[in-house]
Amino acid sequence: MENKDNLRAPVSQKSLTVEKPTDLTTIGGTITVEINEKKVSVPLGTTILEACKIAGISIPTLCNHEDLCVAGVCRICVVEVEGMRTLQASCAYPITAPMKIKTSTPMVRKARRNIIDLLLSEHYGECYSCFRNGKCELQALAKEYGVDSYPYGHVDKPKYEVDNSSYSVIRDMSKCILCKRCVRTCIDLQEVGVLEAIDRGDKTHISTFLDKPLADVICINCGQCINRCPTAALRANDPSDEIWAAIDDPTKHVVIQTAPSPRAAIGEEFGLGAGHSMTRELNTALKRIGFDKVFDTNFTADLTIIEEGTELILRLYKALVKKESIALPQLTSCSPGWVKFLEHYYPEYIDNLSSAKSPQQMFGALIKTFYAKKAGIDPKDVVSVALMPCSAKKFECNRPEMNSSGYKDVDYGLTTREMARMIKEAGINLPEMPKGDFDNPFGEASGAGLIFGATGGVMEAALRSVVEFVLGVKVEDVFANANIIPLRGFEGVKYVEIPLGEKMGPVPDILKHLVPNWDWLKGVTLKVAVAHGTANAKKVMDNIKAGGKFSECHFVELMACPGGCIGGGGQPIPTTPEIRKKRAEAIYAEDESLTLRKSHENPHVVQIYEEFLTEGPCGHLSHKLLHTHYTKRGRYIA
Amino acid sequence: MLVLEKNAMTEEIELLVVKFGKSRSSLLPILQDIQRSHKHIPDFAQQEVARLLDIHPVEVYSVISFYSFLNSNAKGRNIVRLCQTITCDMAGKENVAKAIERELGIKFGETTKDNKFTLEYVNCLGMCDQGPALLINERVFPKVTPEKAVQILSEVK
Structure with missing residues (x-):
């Protein structure tokens, strides 16, 4: 029997669910039903709706959603079951005995039409x-x-x-x-x-x-x-009117940064199937719409890895060598939804949140300082737009503390859906666009930044760099093809242990002023965890609170949305488990096609530490521009 | 709410959670107890119930908004409810309603200025054979006439 703990059903409904056998060869494991005179064999406990799907018969649904538990409230999916006086909601009827089902009788059609009329x-x-x-x-x-x-x-x-x-x-x-x-x-x-x-x-x-x-x-x-x-x-909350106004204003210099996930999904808005990466077509389209510069958020994702990784190393150094009491595990702070979740429900763990800003906000701060200076533009004339798969990013860019450049760091957060609409409004068919590149001075980004979009991606990107920093070996020698497979996939919570062994490498130049050597990490087993969806994040946090397995972790990646950013709240509708899987595959495939796949090897990252952030990662200027603080909000509503 | 009042409220709800058990199904009995002792369920109490039962405040509010006999806003000290269903209506509810409105000087759905009475309609009290039925706090008065209603109200403290 399948595990009831993993069922996506509220506690009150779990006892009512019909258990599906995992082994269908058991006697009584499958049942043959007749749908519109067509015989189908389905596992015990399959709903009529699922059985119809298997039989290739379409049934209209409204309240039913693959990610959610059964509700059976809209009744649009009613069917006739032989021997039953009334119509049955097919989404909420588990098959436990052989039966004859009819999906398109006059009674069914009339009922459905009536329901639609009533809804309208x-x-x-x-x-x-x-x-x-x-x-x-x-x-x-x-x-x-x-x-x-x-x-x-x-x-x-x-x-x-x-x-x-x-x-x-x-x-x-x-x-x-x-x-x-x-x-x-x-x-x-x-x-x-x-x-x-x-x-x-x-x-x-x-x-x-x-x-x-x-x-x-x-x-x-x-x-x-x-x-x-x-x-x-x-x-x-759609800011596209303001963005059009800025584009049409000749005194404004409008720049856009694009996150990794929208590229993997925006094709769906143009009639392509899920899993088509549109990165370079999008670059051209954005230029044609009128954005002055198109930057890659992956660049600051790489920067996030360096900053957040350094912060982790410093925390571990303080905890293991200096024996200071320091908040561990370090929790990622890239997902603004997750950050607000923690601020409300676990305010006592605010010190565990990495102080590094999310890639969007890092870019915002850099565009209005480093870039504006380099391009010779007054930062007050720069309008900074962020294309994100996320609605929480709109809130994040409006946080009062996000003005370290002296201006509002990111002016507008735009979702994938809104971007697609703007592109259509400009009369552009995205899939037909010629391929274009990102603009300098942030023209190139690594595959590590790209995989931020999928759950486990931040952790994988971080480990690619940490392994090379600490062990002094190529990450490809540790993990085949630099793919850290245990961190991938859609399991709710993933937990990985990596023994660092006894052989340490030299401290890289970029970190020399922070730690003398790596001897203190000898024999340490690095424990990391990954959770996606705040329901899973809650499980991890409650475990940490209770002093369980996850409290011994060093680094935990948490994302607010199921599947990570590829399943974000700003992504094309519908988003289902299958679509999320395809979007993730597109991202991992694109990562694998790149030659640059590690954040610390990104030449632009190296350059920015040489030219601008000269005190190195977690230095004074980085702290001012790339790090932030959080608010203890608490769970009470005034 | 003052901090002291909040602490007292939290303590009271903690005891109720012990009394009825920490599960979703204890929600209604807990809310009924709070309603009985405070005449309403304040915002803070709703959030505390949610916290202690490990559910969300909005779920508590949803339940309160569903039931007529639970309310989140403070009402008068005594709640006068007159049955408005068909049998009581035919037995002469309308005259009783007018008499009560005149006596208290308020309309249905309102509270008297001295906060003594809140007047409401209810649906069937199950006294169809003895209508019109009047419910004051938790006591039912059957076969009410306009005179009797005034008399009953004058005896309420």
């Missing part, structure tokens, strides 16, 4: 001005079932006020159809717990604690709810 009678459908126009699941269903009138009426005025208090997520509850995908995402998948159904009956609406605006409750801005909303009730 409550949904504020102003499709022309809606950001989901053409991508709305409700709109698609209305089309599929030939809705040509509104027998139960149609809403022509919004019922609720739009909540645009948050920097990241906008809630327009007039468009909500109460499928509760966002509720299950927030409570079960992410365990943040912002949204729930409030009130009862026809007054039911999805809202926050005491109906407060989103900015005032514990929302980590991860945007996973946006990615799962079938309509436009949830959307990201």
